[in-house]
Amino acid sequence: MFATLHRKSLSLSLSLLLAGASAGTWAANATPAVDAGTAPANQTAHVTLFLKLHNEAALEDYIRQTVTPGSAHYQQFLTTSQFAQQYGATDAEIARVQSYLRSQGLSSEVLPSHLAIRTSGTLSQFGKLFQTSIHTYVSSQNGHRFHKPAISPQLPSAIADVVDVATGLSSEKVYRPHHVSTPALTALGTPNAKTNALAAKSSGGSSNPTASGVPGQYTVGDVANFYNINPLYKHGVVGKGSTVGIVTLSNFYPSDATTYWSDIGLATKPNRITQVHVDGGAAIDGGSGETSIDVEQSGGVAPYADVLVYDSPNTTAGYVDAFAQAVSDNVADSISTSWGLPEIFNFAALNVTGASNTDTSDAGDLRAFHKIFLEAAVQGQSLFAASGDSGAYDTVRDLGVGTGVGQYTAPLTVDSPASDPFITAAGGTTTPYSYAFGTGPTKSITQESVWGWDYLQNYFDTYIGPGVVNLFSSGGGGGVSVYWHKPFYQAFTDGIRRSQPNQSLVYNDPSAGPTTLLKLPSHFEGRNVPDISLNADPETGYIFVSTVDGGLLSGEGGTSFVAPQLNGITALLRQSTGHRIGLWNPQVYALQNIFGYGWFTPFKSIRAGDNWFYYGAPRYNQGVGIGALDVANLDVFLRSGF
Template sequence: MLTTFRHTTLATALTLLLAGTAHAADAPQRLDMGVARSSRPVNVTLMLKLHDEAGLERFIQQTVTPGSANFQKFLSTAEFARRYGATDAQITRVQRYLAARGLRSEVLANRITVRVSGSLSQFSRAFRAPIHNYRSLATGKVFHRPSAALVMPTELADSVIATLGLDNESTYLSHRLNTPRLAQTRSRLGGLNVTGALRSASAAGNPTASGQPGEYTVGDVANFYNINPLYQRGIRGAGSTVAIVTLADFDPADAETYWSGIGLVTKPYRIQRIHVDGGAGINDGSGETALDVEQAGGLAPFARVLVYDAPNGASGFLDAFGQAVSDNCADSISTSWGMPEVFSFAALNVNGAKVNDTTDVGSLRAFHQIFMEAAAQGQSVFAASGDSGAYDTVRGLGRGTGVGEFTAPLTVDSPASDPYITAAGGTTTPVRFAFGGNPVASITQESVWGWSYLQRYFDTYFGPGTVDLFSVGGGGGVSSYWRRPAYQFLTRGVRATENKQTLDYNDPSAGPTTLLKLPNHFHGRNLPDISLNADPETGYLLVSTTDGGVTSGWGGTSFVAPQLSGITALLRQSAGHRIGLWNPQVYFLQNVFGYGRYSPFNSVNAGDNWFYRGAPHFTPGAGIGTLDVENLDLFLRSRYRF
């Protein structure tokens, strides 16, 4: 495919892309505006400590281990609550303390999540911490957060591991991007009527495919990753339910338009929206929700689709996940939102914490318990691994060494870094490209997605420094918090953290300041786990009213997480069971059977995400690799017969 593009537009697009939002790490840029309005209502989530977490870990492993007495014996929410939730005495003690301070509380059915509502002044007194308003000098955003560390009351200390919602500074990013090359030439395809245009360009194989990079559909995904044999057997997700956890509401008509426009027959009236904490409303992330539904529901056209949306913040995101898991209706759950794992560390959040304190302040542990519950209940959970390559802070903070700029350490995205979630990475499928009349270049094999290949092209034909693409690409690397899980112990290619990784800020008044020192050679959880096409240059069509209707050239690992969820819905129908936590199962299969004609996986041997390169084994650039879904289905069904 040969297209043209003016490189000045690319530079503009990337400037906007990397502007990002303010996060906890920009403490040098906060202006304290004094005590927040005391009567302001807020929702806060308390996460109660699991009972027998080690026993829960063993149980989860047994549910996906053939021959185990608990193989495929997943729990109901009530069973999970009875075995691993808080006791009646603990819950009574917590609720009594909250009620005495005028706070209203609700305990979810899992007995580990407590939603609390009240005013800022009530919470300030309950946790003995003044809550101030601050203004970000970088963005002008006003937010509130405690001006000192919370003091956990003795009545709660033995039961509560996290308190989320009193700090609304950090917001999560949607992991979707539009390709710079197609930004000017995105196809409108006749407004919202895409049927004729797409069907006329239909590729061989799946009749809903376009065969056109930048305009790929779920039909192309089926062609790329050998899903069509399942469709030919009548496997379309019937009896399965997929859930989207998101921080933006959307118009369900967009998804219906997408499916009908590509000629896909789907189950009618299957989308249900669940607004958590009042819902998120329509906002600039609504296109994210639309694409999640279009991809998951498009790959599994007869599956039910649940959409849990909540306000953008730690408590809203946790509450949406908690509701999706506690409801226990969905067989698979995906999210395409996240933030750098390091933004949760004490060094960036606790006044007086040392710069090498990489303990978290509760949010990572809170999400971890929800993901463990999902695994025990047989729910497969997927999260986008990010779109900043191996340097996850770049989209939120930018990078550089100038005044007012941050450095870019090797970092990974959360919640994708959690060991009980399957991290969805990104690749670039084969494509030919050219810019501004220069020679045609090509990617000849599926590669780790990183725009370093475009950087080399622009450096060659437009001159070094003309365009700066660092570091757009599929997120991947090594967690600095979660230790390497057992399922990665025997995996060739897993890495430890690199040495001398620091997050520094060049303070205009004080000069360079180190905010965070990451641990050297830490044997952490590696991600992603599985990758599929995510490069916007080989990207997808999107129908989103908030993004102008029908547009092309969209990508990001946002597409991969819901695609894996939709694939899980197919596998669940085929097997007749929930699939459960993917990670122990797919790493076992890869370790034993490797790659080859009958393997469920294809290695990704080329490309890079600006640090980690493709390899004929696991790599933090692409994880295990991409899928052969028919072979994965055969392996999983054979295991169920043991």
């Protein structure tokens, strides 16, 4: 099957910045924009009102109990209606909000969870409702047109005691899919037989028949070999009775997934893909390959699980609504997403007119996602998000980096929604392989390492010439949140760090010179990401099928492969244990803190490599988190109730 594979062709200029070269494709709200005047009054928009939770502290405590062996509510997950009754808005509160919306000529739809109310109307109506004027803006960087409030919106006083945040007034944010192609001039070379044999040994010496064994052409079978999944397959654990959910911002061709599974010789449950189009659904566009990856990987790791795909338009409103729908439906046992933006793009300093450049309060979107993730956790739904592909400098893929006019600095930042403490952040590694370029010597990665392409950068600088190729800062996303505080499950974890000092996002304005847009807090005791990592380096990457991208591709990677792989692994664990797994983080951190690393534990420490700032270590590190998995061992611990 692999004889027909081809490397995806990418143009590579002398100043290539792998992700930054396409930064104009994905708009970011930190970029300068020109006010084009009042937006069309009759333009339709979807706005979701997130209601205030009741007893949020009690909710978080209950979530902890559901995943703590010996607790009174261990594995006693709630239904959607139980969540609504115990923590959602009351019927009276909802009726009051609906009545107010009707008085403004707006329709409303209440989620069964009582967490949010969706409403549709014109920009004119919403401008009046939130006491603002909604304008059209045009990005000076890439021409992206969007609308957003010209002045900070205000919640109506009549419902401000019930409503926490409204999403959808702005269409500015366009999220990025977290997958990366290997640069066209970086030859894979000949795989190193010794190191690949060591990788097979580390997975129990077993071989999956759907594996290729070829770096850059790996399949889900290779994932099974690397991370010791095969023992579950041998016992008939293939995801039966489980449902994986995908939240995505591009529609796709389901035939891509079935073709992929068929081409690698994987037997799967037939007719198992169901699509749910939220807010009118997403387009089939340049991001459709991401959705194909998510379905192929999650459904490939768990070949007999059902697959639910929630797609929505690529805006904050669409993203939030798709997640809210997936969680409120409460059909998927686990859900992954491979889209995100830098956490700092949510801060008031970059969104609220007149805000100080030190204002790191949330403009609303982080809180909206957080409420949804809390509901998912108490319902036992495991959530996974790709941690990003720009190493420790998450803004680089969106904004680039430089000191010239019209360029930005690159502060140490993390990706959202992966930075939320109630979702598992999926990071990236490089598995052992050998590589060579041109007349340069063959080099080898001899142990699984933190994924960061500075190892290739050093090679190019040495054997091609300094500065000829620029790969900064491609690698597995990781670092310290400067919004979310350190969660309870990281309190006793060796290696947890605080934010670094002197980090700022500065734009070199053509007219005003260097302008500090945001100063990040120093030594902030924040949530550390990622949590768990698997192979994500495109050089040791994967094949996948995407009609939009031309069919069968190889040399593909990014943390967008890891999030759905963890999703599929959860479906296997769901079948094996006989119950939902729930929020991974408290469980895996407790296991690592107690049992550490070793042949019998669920984790493999990643001691080599870096993501351009954070280095591998025999403990938690911000390059890979706890480390990589031994899935069979994790299954044993979960079935035993550790």
